[in-house]
Amino acid sequence: MRSTAATIAGSVLALFVLVAVFGPLLVPYDNVTTRMADRLLPPGSTLSEGGFALLGTDQHGRDVLAQVVAGSRVSLLVAVTVVVVGGFVGLVLGLLAGYYGGWTDTVISRLGDMQLAFPSILLAILLAGVLGPSLTNVIIALAVTRWVIFARVVRGSALTTRNREFVDSARVMGASDVRIMARYILPSCVQPLLVAATVQVGLTMVAEAALSFLGLGVPIDQASWGSTIANGRDYLDSAWWIAAVPGLALTLVVICVGVLGDAARDDSDPAKSSGLGRKPLRRRKAGTPAAGSTAAETTGDSTQAVAR
């Protein structure tokens, strides 16, 4: 991470992970007790019991900071699990499709095309709604929508590596398919997979928050940034901080993930990291939207894949 922006983003994310892991121990979130005396206090207020509400309280007198800290845990847990699960499924299917080609590839790729034929957030909403609100179901719903992206990345790398000389020689030496995939093809897929994973972590966080905001995410007794925002929406007049704070946290984290993802992409791009193309400041190419699930990328991909 050469640039200052990447360093700052990395630090913010490290802080976020620390808070998500250890925060709830320091600022426990109590969603049962209602303290009427402490309702809707603005940030920086002193509580009736002498405590201090740095980010204010909600309509039940619950500490917003504690909610945001609790929400960060859900956010991190969902994002990481979804990316690991979706990434693993995508890795396996992408490897199979890219290595074997033929009908294996056709089936897997067509399945991906069908799934990308409609916006991924719709599928997530539908799945989460049908499965019912629970942490596990949110993870399932989002993982199902993410595997395709990973599978495409891996398939692409596998396709280019498959016909390289060292793979051919391994085949001649009598190595099994599984061994070839694990030893020779897999390493070439890791870097692009990691770049895609970084980007997807941010997108998954936003998607989880959106599902929870719609009431389709984690159950109401668990704090999520999305559900806290939904709750705060009803108190915009009297207590704007309830909705503002978790959204700010989410935005900050997601932008930092984006910055890191950019840095990772630039680092892994051989054309750019070779001496010739090194430039201190790099900008995204036009037509490459930041988010993976946006117009050009999704449709561009599907058109290409279909036209193949």
Next chain:
Amino acid sequence: MTELLTVSDLAVSFGEVRAVRGVSFGVAEATTLAIVGESGSGKSLSSLAVLGLLPAQAQVTAGSIHWDGRDLRACGADELRQLRGTDIAMIFQDPLSALNPSLTVGYQIGEMFRRRRGLGRDEARRRAIEAMTEVGIPDAARRAGSYPHEFSGGMRQRVMIAMALALDPRLLIADEPTTALDVTVQAQILRLLRKRQRDGLAMIIISHDLGVVARTAQSVVVMYAGRAVESGPVADLYTVPAHPYTLGLMAASPSARDAGRRPQPIDGYPPDGAALPTGCAFHPRCPFARQRCRTEDPELRTVAPGRTSACHFAEEVLSRGGAVGHPRA
């Protein structure tokens, strides 16, 4: 004969690089001047400077440009723009990239009449078709509705010429007008240009191909590393070059093959404008080079009536009596 365009001691810098370092040339009505040199010699920049069309990083740093008695360097951007197309027109090397891919050729030619003469759409179109017919594009009325990519290379260059000559300019600057074309098409285009020249058009042809120059121009300026190294009437210069570089160019020219010799490229490479050799810029590649050439940059001086050369040993080169080729070869 009075000159229409007179350029004296023109200097152009391209970023930090002194790309043109004091070049003078002129052209009179119904005559053609050729500017010859390898790519990077500054020949294109010199002509773009005349029209005020230098790329953003380049600028004129010294010299004067006079057009029909007017000082073009003193002209404002809009005054200069008014001259373009009507007084001085230009055509470029690659007509495919030089034409707008999304507009029909009829529109692009008609634009001259519409925007510069204020004619209506229909009248402009009619005149565009006329202009296309005049440069020998068959079925012009139908072809006017086609896009540049739908034409062959030669036809595209005719479109460029029709567009450039639409408003009867007095000077046409043609930057490598035939480089992208094959030999027969090249001959057709040159014939077309010669005809217009006989009708009174003044031309500056920029080329690296001495064959093209021989067939069109009356006088030549040879440029090397941003400077004029030789100038003179075409016939004289071709018979007996007065600069070793010209000698080399002639040996390297594809038309040398016509004379029964194999093209003989000049040793070495053109110098990097940012790191010119000391003394004469050509000395590292020059078969005539001596100690003096390494330290002293030769002045462009008159070596025979109507001829100049920037070589310390021009007389020696001249005395070779037109034996084309390097002494080493």
Next chain:
Amino acid sequence: MIIYLARRLWQSVFLIFGAITIVFLVLRVIPGDPATLILGSQATPAELAALREEMGLTDPLFEQYVRHLAEVARLDFGESWRLGGDAFASVVDRLPATLTLAGYALALTLLIGFPLGLHAARHTGRAVDRVVSYLSLTGQALPSFWVGIMLVLIFARMLGVLPGTADGTPVSLILPAFTLALPFLGWLARLVRNGTLEELGKDYVRTARAKGLSERIVFNVHVLRNTLTPVVTVLGLVLGNFIADAVIIEQVFAWPGIGSLLIDSIVNRDYAVAEAAIVLIAVFYIGLNLLVDVAYFYLDPRITLETV
């Protein structure tokens, strides 16, 4: 040309078919027993069995699937138990509202994004250019539902200049449309900026100047003409994403479009309506992609049969 279009059309049909299949699988396989769902847990086993028989749920899944495809082809998604009446009709009722919102968002994207991009191209490296750069980088990472709430907080509650809920008047649609547009504003601006810069460096621009055309004409006729083609085609993709993103944004602004109907239906397990809504959105999305490809064909004279 005809062959190309026919192929693209066939691909689109395949994708629509895929979308219907996925929705069928999610709705008919995961939720367990639709009969229990409809009759409630108090129903007797006999009642349940009778309904199952009536709905054809006892048939093999594949038969159900084929029957379902035939129904969908007739736009028969069944009855809405919540709203009563035909599910598809209730979705179509909401279509104009969603299209209006998406239309406003598209207009905003164009009206702001296009000039912004042109301006940035003319002033590279200056403040405008940097704004465009940041906006394109962060715009798509933002949680749009939260941005919408914050816009309501600032412009409706604090400043009181714009209405916070969408009641159908053009003014009330400004905030929701802007919320929808924001992720694509910077993206479009960047696309226009880079496209314009690229075009400005091309030879035909020098030719146009050599013709003595004014800078205004050079820019507005010659350069713009070539910048416009990719932008126009990309707008179709953006519109498709607006319709998808509207699902969440309509909820934020209480706008009675397909999106809010979809969320209500999913939350209330009114799956006939949910399916009709999702299939309709998917058809729109896929159809717009097709339209974009066709438009590209017509807009760029250089694309001929051979290059397809």
